[in-house]
Amino acid sequence: MKKNYSIFSIARNALSGHKNWPKMWRSPEPREFYDAIIIGGGGHGLGTAYYLAKEHGLKNIALIEKGWLGGGNTGRNTTIIRSNYLWDDSAHLYEHSLKLWENLSQELNYNVMFSQRGVMNLAHNEHDIKEIKRRVSANNLNGIDSEWLSKEEIQKMVPIMNTDNLRYPVLGASFQPRGGVARHDAIAWGFAMRADEMGVDIIQNCEAKQIRTKNGKIEGVETSKGFIRANKIGVVASGHTGVLAETAGIRLPLQSKPLQALVSEPIKPIINTVVMSSAVHAYVSQSDKGELVIGAGTDSYNSFTQRGGFNIIEETIRAMVELYPVFGKMKMLRQWGGIVDICPDASPIISKCDVEGLFFNCGWGTGGFKATPGSANVFAHTIAKNEPHQINAAFNLDRFASGKLVDEHGAAAVAH
């Protein structure tokens, strides 16, 4: 049944005490065989299933998720969305995604609350300025909205910011007006609902344990709900992708680390845009509920514990109070971590591999939420056509042998 949401459907349901809403998705048991299995029910995985069904007409698809949909990094990120990346390949990928974001609520008929309040990256020294100006120039030539803001312009936009009286004064910023934030859970749920409608079997609490191959070809996947055969498998398991790849004998250049974030107690609106600073490591935006959503850093060591050291939180908070003196009296409500898979060049992998029928979408590190619809879209293409979309061609696995990296390290503000 197609679910049609609007104020009218809500009014109708209000009359019956909201007891008769249809289920967002079914809870099917896995079948024996699928044309394609997507492992990982985060935004990227659910989106991949959605686009496979919608744009490539695949009928017999399953998505397996070991916990609950959107419970990975999709459900625990600071939701910053932007496309002002330095290198052409990255810029095209993230811009593709941003364009999809702009129509997603309408397309899914599910409000993902994409709020284009703009994203600002601060410069704190001469080196930052050089990097940022270079990036702004590249963005403009790539047709991506991006501007250089003077200190005065920043002060106007974010009056609570302390620009001068701090150890590393704010000297300017880049700004992407079309960037912003979105409701992270909604995109997972929206994709899941519409994929389910098109017949995708979404199977929760089903952990992929071992990817089985034979003669260099995919056979299927051993799961906590038994063995499932498949022609194609797309692994989109974020922090756990490396672990799964290893079961198929593929070594990926990924390291999994905890990345932390925190929210403050909710207050009335005070900051109207997203402000990021790589130099002093503080990222902040304010949610529609009123909390400050603050991104912190990763721990230095590999870990699958969804928590990190308090030192990381401390680093971020001391930068926050320095940049925003009004936050001295704010309080941290909750801190958490997610496991991000980090690639040596800080760019993702959307690629096939030596095993026929096995595809990877991973390495998004600290900044893949913004890419969710775009990554899913080109990954679906890659799986369906067995070759990359031109947008993700550069993000292949071969680059680590050839040396043709897409190195976003140099570009200030890679993260988030």
Added chain:
Amino acid sequence: MTELKNQNSPFIHFHQKISFKFDGIKYYGYKGDTIASALFRNGIKLIGRSFKYHRPRGIYTCGIEEPNALVQIISEYSEPNVRATVKKIYEGMEVESQNRWPSLDFDIGSINNVFSPLFSAGFYYKTFMGPHKSFWKKIYEPVIRKAAGLGKPPKEFKAISSHLHHNVDIVIVGGGLNGLLAAVSLINTNYDVLLIESDNQLGGILNNSSKINEINGKRSQEWIKETIENIENSKNIKILKNTLVTTYNYINHLIAVEDKYVGAKPAEDKVNSTLHKIRTEHVILSNGHIERFLSFQNNDLPGIMLGASFEKYVCRYGVIPSKEPVIFSNNSNSNSLIQTLLELNIKPKAYIDSRSGEQIEGQLFDLIRKNDIPLYTNAQVKAAYGNKKLEKIIVEDSSGGTSEIATDFLCVSGGINPDVHLFTQSKGLLDWDEKDLTYKPSTPFQNTITLGSASGQFNLEEVENEINKKLKIFSPNKIKIKIKPSTANEYQIQKLWEVAAHKSSMWSKSFIDLQNDVTTKDIRQAISEGFDRIEHLKRFTTNSMGTDQGKISSINALGIVSDLLDKKVNEVGTTIYRPPYAPLSFAAIAGRNSYEFYDPERKSPIHQWHIKNGAVFEDVGQWKRPWYFPNSKSESMHDAVQRESKNVRENAGVLDGSTLGKIEIKGKDALNFMNLIYTNSFTKMKPGSARYALMLGEDGMVKDDGIICKISDEHFIATTTTGGAANVLACMEEYAQTEWPNLKVYMNSITEQFATFNISGPKTREIMSKVFSEIDFSNEAFPFMTFQFHEFEKTQIRIMRASFTGEMGYEIYVPASSALKIWERIHEYGKEFGLIPYGTETMHLLRAEKGYIIVGQDTDGSITPIDLGLNWMIGKNKTDFLGKRSLTRSDTVRSDRKQLVGIMPTNKEDQIQEGQHILLQETIETPVPMLGHITSSYHSPTMGHTFGLAVIKDGHSLIGTKAFASTSDQKTIPIDIVKPIFYDEKNERLVS
């Protein structure tokens, strides 16, 4: 309203009146009162408005678990969301209610309550999408955002907060009955013990209820006093009061925050709070339990409160919120409340228990009978009604009959939970107790011991036994304790997750999360939509996401869900308990590591001289470096740099290069080692000579550069970039230890030992000969790229002939303590030759004219030496060095990689701008293909126009062709691509 005091409370100083303001009106309380207890004294019940529906809300609890009574403290820089139930009043305090407009009593936002049927769980996902997508940004979102938040943003304030680290053996969290006993058992043992209590009084339950009247034959307050004295006399135990443990991390790392101003206005110039960071071997959690509430229709009305909290107000705060409260319970925890009230001659208006008469403890039954309290067994409160405060309740008994009770106060108790937050933070596992209907600590993950209520041990007779058993591993003092409880020893409860709604309508609400306005209806809806995993349910409904994190309600929600899904509660699980236990102040977390101490400033040994001479500084990493030296207040940076540059080219200039990294390398295998670390070969290099060298990462990309001085095959001195100093040393150490442990080599950083002065310009030789008159600076005696050690006024200095500006020059290395003396001497003798100090910007300009790169500016981690045209620096005969193999990968040998070139504007008046890109076309239609970007660009005083360095695709073969450079206003200028050298291509000036 007459003030109801419990004069017996030992914690309230009834002779010390305190005045404070709430919403502009002055009230009185007593020393020791919280805002909440003081407001009760004044008969105030309406404290705030709820988040979504703006419903009137009062005080629900008496502690940190409070979901409703959040206020703004105007007198403390307008701190928002402060719990009125914790914060103590002081003279002159100003408090304001939150989330209401124009006033608490008349709040326009409460219109939301009328539309509440539409604001069902997740309604916003399903609406605000039409008629056109632009409506979201222009209309819906601004409206939604306006409604956000509870309190108002605070005012600017740099709170003083300090940090304190502790290393101890045992931490006891919670100084209640069990915490005190645990401490007693550790008196004078060999353990360093820290006892942490969030309250300003030790004693916990002994202070908060009349459950225990006597311990070991003494009145409980007497016992506490004596016990504390014993503990304080013990050298190995330290007590921290007013300190809340918020975080229990891995390896028994605890974070606790101490409030230094309890019941007083924080001073601005003193430490307001201390963040304790504690490392310990063992943790004893004796942090007690939390009472939960009950869900029934309109269970949020002001006048409804937890039973144990009511008792705490009476016992701890000496205030009686109501003279005739009704009590509604499903368990034995409220028994002592009745006892407490009767002792004060207060008769509850009714006692309603969901249990049957037989299930109720005999002791309680007798008490109720004896005192003639109206008793409803097998009964439930179906609904509460009232306008902004409780007026009446509807009770349904076992027969299904309902009765109405008019009352202004209702105490509810839905049972108690061990406070497992910290235990689960430590990664201990919980187990559901079917008898006590709560999660209890089960398997600890770390060295964690739980005691008393915190362990789910609710039987007072068991206290002695539990402590002696669980603390045995410490060979402690044995505890002997005789507790005389006032009511039943044992805890008893009946399941009651939710009371079915009384006459249900579209508007009827039983709340499950008071702060976020989540109703049981929302829970049902979420389950029906398929959000049946507890984590989905939380995110869809926002249940337990408020500032209280569902402390009094989350278990009830689990119960409801388990019933709806027909699953055991254990199968439903819990959401994750995350730190902090209660909201933790940003200022406390930042401590003293912010503001003036955000990051250390590293200063050159002659920093003061630079200040005196008007230098403008630049941040380079932590270093402060002179950027340029304006000769007057009005001279612009551009003018200063042009002047400085010109002067160096024409006369001479000197730069303070002390921040450069310097490393001394020595050992039998030093030569071998250096050959492996750098691309260059040092084998044939003569002792006493110097060489420009490159260091690569294993990926073949340029990581650092510097000049290497060879003293002998066993002894080298290397310089590094300022920013790369630490990394280069670390990299050398790493390879020496891990890859080539057989190579005998040691290295020390000597960055701090020596100041470095780079003097250059055509007059340099004359100046140097004057400054160091004994030294022969002739070309023959001191050729380019050599160095010499000299003694100067009994200190050893090193002089190297090298240049980064393109002019002939020297680098002088002098011990830091002699730096100022020699620097001043250089200026003194250089004056007549026109010597001036110059800053980093001039250095950058001059080196760019000469085509010298700056690592990190002209390279970005994607550039090889070949890309830079520095093939000659690669030791051709070396079998190995860092990154060598990477230089022959298929991508690194491509001829069309981005390569370093020079660029000049074809029309000399055009400005080349750093960071802009090189294009093959004049017009910009995006996306336009880019060849690469301009890495450095300056206005050259020598050439009289701008020029630049750029890395562009296939650059080396494009030299001699024309292209276009973009500008920041999206136009292009024509440029010539040239060799990356603009000055003295033959190096004549260097070797002259």
Added chain:
Amino acid sequence: MREVIRSNDVEIKTFSTHQIIIRGSGNSEFNNILNKKLKLLPPSDNLRIVSDDNHILAKMSFDQWNLIFLNDNKDFKVQKICEDFNEKASILATNFSDAQVFFQIGGNNTFYMLNKLTHFDFREKNFKAMTAAQTLVARIDCNIYRLENHMLISCNRSFADYFEDRLIDAVNF
């Protein structure tokens, strides 16, 4: 020695002095060379300190010894000692006299004050008298020497102002 602060039962003085960082194998040949030169037998236990009237010699890690001169010495004399050590290819001795500044800290609240700035465990059972340690204090690298009656802390010269400010701040707040 200059007094930095004396308050709240802490007394801090600062000074600079001559210092040599010696890297080597710690074998008997190495010990002999040091012993001959200094009349001090280098400690072989990690992080132990030996001293006489004029020197503190601390073993900082398995191949580094810090030699601190307590009394005033002449620059060139120290430089000479350095050069003598350096005659052996297997030893690297670096004159570090200008690279660091020292703080002498005493008083009953010494550890309390320092624990505002560092996580380091100063308890007697873990950090005995006449031992040394390298650790972070106030977020920068420091060497700590616990002598019989007081502590010495040294940090890099470029941080001297910052570190002094942090110490004063820790005493006051």
Added chain:
Amino acid sequence: MLVIDCPYCGPRDQSEFSNGGEAHVKRPDGSQDISDREWGEYVFIRSNPKGLFYERWVHSHGCRKWFNCVRDTSTDEILEIYKLDDPQPPLKKFENKIKTPSGEPDVGSGNFTVKK
């Protein structure tokens, strides 16, 4: 924040150390004739197990010495610390030592606070 028992200095707070990633990765020396791919694996690819992990640390703000350890990345528990020239301990040795069955729960199980 971990506590790491430096084999030279004793137990210290993690803030004094820097992580060096996987241990026992041999650098192919220059004389070896290896393919782009093999070299790429050495430069970019490191094991990333969920569970027992051979790992390197350096006491960067202490003695500056490198050493190895075995750590369980699913619990962060450090099981053994050994010097560079000590033999690599076999993983078999540790298999049963982890205190909780799965250590840190699987991502998003939501149920891990509860004993099964």
